[in-house]
Each structure stands twice: as C-alpha cells, then as structure tokens.
Amino acid sequence: MVDALMATINKSAVQEMVTILSNKRVGAYHQILLNVGDIVKNCRPGNFVAISVGGDTSKMILRRAFAISRVSESSQYGGTMELIVAPHGSGSKWLCSQAEGTEIDVVAPLGTAFGIPTEPISALLIGGGYGSAPLFGLADVLKSRGCKVDMLLGASVGSKIYAPMEGKRSVNSLKIYTEDGSMGETGRVTENLLDIVRDRNIDVIYSCGPMAMLSAITALVADLEVIHQCAVEESMACGIGICMTCVLPVRNEDGSTSMLRSCIDGPVMDGSTVRWDLVGKVPEGTA
C-alpha cells in the first residue's frame, strides 16, 4: 500500500482549453485532432487525456479518459494531438459530435507511458478494437530507435479495426484478425501468439485493448522471457488520482497485492504484475 501512495501524478499534467482542428469519421470511429500547443512536448505513447464533456450545463459531471493516439510537434498549427474515439456512451458521442473550431477543456498528459528500449529490440504490438490507436504512435517511436516492429490487430468485425494507411508504414508487418472473418483472418489476436513470439524472437509485447485480451496475452506468455507492457482500461471518475475508483489488484515485489490506481500507476502496467484473477474482487488479508 505504501507503494500506491508513493506513486505520483504525471508531473507534466496541465488543464487547458484547446481547439478541435478536425473531426472525421473513420470506419466505426472518429479521428479528432486537437490543437494543444506545448502540451505535445510532454506526451509519450501510452499517456491519456481527460476531457470535459457535455458543455457547462451538462448533467455529465465527470471527465472522459481517452488514449492519446499520436502527437505532432510540427504541424502547420503547432502542437497537435490525435484521438481515436468510439462513439459508444453519451460522453464520447458528445465529443464526436463537436464541430471544428470548438474549444474543449482537457487535462493532459496523464498516466504512465510505454517503456521505450534503449537497444534496437524486436517488438510485437497488439491492439484490440480502437486500442490500436496509440500503438501507431508507439510504432513510430520504436522504429526511430531501430526496433523491429510487428503488429497484430483484432476486433469483432472489420469495421472496428483501426489501421490507418500512414500508420502501416511504421510497422514491418501487420496481421489482422476478426471474429466474424470480415477482415483478415478469422479468430483472435491470441490465435498464433506463442508461435509468433518464438519465431520472431520477440523481446517486448506492447498491448492495448479490452481487459480480457490483456489478461489472455499475459497468461499465454507467462512462461516466456518476453516482457509484456499493457495499457489497461478501467473506468475512471477523475483521471488525476483523487477518486480511487479505477483501481486494479497489482502484485508487489514482496508478494502482497495492492489496489493501484490505473490513472497514476497505469494505464501502462507490466502485465505479469496485474492480478487478472482478482480484477473485480478484493485481495484477501490486509492491504
């Protein structure tokens, strides 16, 4: 528990009003580009942004958290941040309905980032649904460090695969799975995972997507040397570490389990330390 309290909020986090530069529909998602100025300088792949939704008179009082898909420091507008948003709930639907030029209230960057290796390693990036969005920004960074980058994307149907043309340039290979077979191979990203990891001598797996996928990947690679960094998804009320709602059971070095905030100790966590069996439960004994 002491560990949980020692963790601190992302020191670069600021609250600002920013402008929507563009808002386009891409398949089942919206690609939203924000003019965020100098905030981009502190954004790392894996970080997220918390956005106020619904306007001043909204009955929605909580911010919505979105993974930062990618940032650019040098667009013609200065610093820009891209989000890939699925219009599912009332908050994300509101955001997807906002016109270009609208000002929105953001807090960013928040949370932990994917660890970037200093050596040129072999990386496997695995995305589920729109969880693939931050992986393309990560792929750019890995590629610039000389890493070999393979990518697996999965979704229930083809329209829920997010794989932009320009993103594909950052990866050495891309394999797509859908459960209904409407795009790529029929099945899930975990289908041939062990073979892929062994055949391609993967050093690090980076994953982002539904919790069941992250848990399944962790279980499959448990006996291998490979490191698994996953970006978790747990519902949050604040995104800044004060509400204690987004906790996950995480194993400490001494074997005990702490309920850690996924907004501060995550979203990127070491998959092997998450007690996936205890998600939605409470660890036994005292904290």
Added chain:
Amino acid sequence: MTLPVDMSTTLGNAWFPTPIFTASGCASSGKELAQFFPLNQVGAIVTKSVMSKPRHGRPTPRMAETPSGMLNSIGLQGPGIDAFLANDVPWLIEQKARVIVSIAGETVEEYSTLARKLRSVSGISAVEVNISCPNVENRGMVFACDPESSRRVIDGVRKTIGGELPIIAKLSPDVTDLPAIARGVVDAGADGLALINTVLGMVINIDSMKPHLGGKTGGLSGPAIKPVAVRAIYQVHAALPMVPILGMGGVASGRDALELILAGASGVSVGTASFGNPKALIDIQNELRDLLAARGFATMQQAIGYAHRDEA
C-alpha cells in the same frame, strides 16, 4: 470598486484564511491537486478518512455516473494511520497547507485509538470524525444513523484527544431526525459538524440486470444532492445556531458555496467537483468572494446563516 471581502472563518478554535476546503475522500492526501494549485491557497485540505490498518476497500466497479452526480463505492481504501502520519501529514505541513485529518473506524475503540495517535501530531488544525461512510459491509456500522452510537464514538474521541484539537463530526443525511443526532454529538463533545456525507444509492446495469457497483450500493455525490445538503445545514443551524458547520454536498460553483453559507455553513468543502475540474476549489473561492462583495458583505462570516434572519 468594492472593498475586498474578509474570507476568514473558524471551526471551534481553528482559524482558516478562506472557507473553501477539500472534502474528505475527494482529494486523497492533497498531492495530486497540488499539481493544479498551491494547497495553501485554500482553507484546508481535509484528508481521505483513514483507519487504523491499511485497507483494500471494495471491489470494482466502484463508480457509476448518474444524472448530475455519481455513485462511489470505494470502501475506505487507505494506507492505515501509521503510514499516513509518517508520509502524508508531514508533506502537507511542508506545503504550508492547513490540515484536517478525517478518521474512520469499525468500532468505538478504533476511533479512540486513532484519536490517541493524532494527539501527539503537531500542525493539524482539526479532526473530522467520519461516522457516516455509507460504503461499509455492514450498514449497522454507520454510527451516524443511530444517536446512541454517534454519541459513544464522539465521547470516546473527546476523552482521548483532550481539549485542544477541534472535533468535527461528519453526519449522514440518511436519517429521520438529523438535528437530534447533531445535538447528541455536540453534547458528547463535538466542536463542529460536517454536513453532509453522501446519500446511499444504487444503479442497476440493464445489460447484466444486476447492481452495477461491486459493493452493490454506493454514495451519491455531486450537484444532484446539493438541495439535500442545503436542507440539512439549514435544519441543523436552526436547531444549533452556535455550532459551526462544515458544509458539503454537490458544491460546484461560487453560487452553490454561498447557498450553503447562507443556510448556516461556516466553511464549505468541495468534493466531486474536483473530479471534473481540478482547479474547482480556486474557481469556487474566487466566485464566492465576488458574490459576497456584490451583496455588500464585508466579511464572509456575516453571511453565515443569513437565510435565517427573518425567523422568530
């Protein structure tokens, strides 16, 4: 130009430069909000209720957004009093923040044990005795729903802590006769009252067709409960006009804070609003100062209970 308003306030013998405080459970121990404003610019940091031992809290999901509000079911997750006093309180004092420590226990004895540990700690302005957390396994543990249990907890804390540190008893609105419970804890030695804790609620998930929260029930907070807070503060201030009240419940603007003060609050805690706006305390404080000035108040304290002025 209007003259600057004297915003200072007191709770028992404790003095604060402004009446805007954090609410326990909505600011952790202050470190995260310090990223957004200096903690010494607000009245006080009321820390998350701490128990004697470290505690995991309740399972997830712990949160459900509701119209103009939210339900939470944290279950008093925390580091335990020893780690809290070793790490969090010294850090807050270093920031020159004023600190109100909130304590919660499962038994009358646990509250006394916690109070004993606070006796020797310097730099604390007051202790909030949370006898009304709704997120406990056994609703029978909500001392504030029973006048006799409430009295026994406060009596135990008063006797253990001695005469100096102000005791603020945090009460639940989920009772039939709130003024009677308030009177009981004041008779037992409380110097002030914190009104209100969250209101017990439930959300049912229509996909699983079961209660959404891991703990089934949760505490409702946010603007949805503000009228309940105003009513509770008004009732208790009418019954006990000399007892200072730390008001809270859905405050999200300076107007909201002023309503609670007019109803009888000497200070106002801002809780859930910080989840949506990390700088909510500063915004609310500035708005309140302007609203008081616009109404001709030279001091914030003149406005306390002002809504009662025409009553016999």
